Amino acid sequence: QELETLFRPLSLPELRKPIRSNEVLIVARGSGYKDDLTALRPYIADARPVLIGVDGGADALTEQGYRPDLIIGDMDSVSDETLRCGAQLLVHAYVDGRAPGLERVRSLGLYSDIVAAPGTSEDIAMRLAYEREAARIVIVGSHSHPVDFLEKGRAGMASTLLVRMLVGHKLVDAKGASLWLRRKHALRTLALPALAEGGALRWNPYR
Numbered sequence: 083q084e085l086e087t088l089f090r091p092l093s094l095p096e097l098r099k100p101i102r103s104n105e106v107l108i109v110a111r112g113s114g115y116k117d118d119l120t121a122l123r124p125y126i127a128d129a130r131p132v133l134i135g136v137d138g139g140a141d142a143l144t145e146q147g148y149r150p151d152l153i154i155g156d157m158d159s160v161s162d163e164t165l166r167c168g169a170q171l172l173v174h175a176y177v178d179g180r181a182p183g184l185e186r187v188r189s190l191g192l193y194s195d196i197v198a199a200p201g202t203s204e205d206i207a208m209r210l211a212y213e214r215e216a217a218r219i220v221i222v223g224s225h226s227h228p229v230d231f232l233e234k235g236r237a238g239m240a241s242t243l244l245v246r247m248l249v250g251h252k253l254v255d256a257k258g259a260s261l262w263l264r265r266k267h268a269l270r271t272l273a274l275p276a277l278a279e280g281g282a283l284r285w286n287p288y289r
Contacts, residue, residue: 115223
């Protein structure tokens with residue numbers, strides 16, 4: 083059933099921030115998402131990606147000094163302050179059109195577009211970036227395996243699997259980025275004293 087809907091393009095509003103040929107960074111509230119987002123600061127400064135917050139993932143962006151370009155989700159775990167930050171809002175609705183999150187947005191005096199689709203809000207974010215022809219899609223805090231979904235207490239694995247198959251090589255999952263970037267930095271730090279031995283940065287590969 084979800085496979086059938088996957089091959090139908092999403093009905094999307096006009097986006098204020100162009101995505102085509104640009105990099106996109108999606109931030110969700112998965113395990114280690116704050117540390118991984120911090121580790122990606124050099125990437126964000128260099129690539130200047132379109133920033134998409136999935137519900138509470140948008141708060142992580144604002145806490146680190148960024149303003150999301152787009153906030154997608156049920157709007158049940160994102161703060162009022164972040165919803166008012168000026169980002170374009172997109173409420174994830176059920177396939178039948180019901181959108182419970184819309185009431186909260188309206189109660190704040192804000193406007194939001196609606197996208198009705200199966201699966202999780204992360205799936206919608208990935209599909210949106212893919213269908214709008216992003217050059218690359220980097221996702222932080224994703225829920226991508228059974229443990230993630232059991233911890234989250236909801237279904238959604240089927241849709242996530244299908245969406246990741248659709249997006250394919252354009253998707254870079256940054257889960258655990260803080261760990262391997264920290265390890266890379268540690269190895270570099272350990273190597274410098276050895277290279278500087280004797281007061282000169284000389285390296286003989288045959289020693």
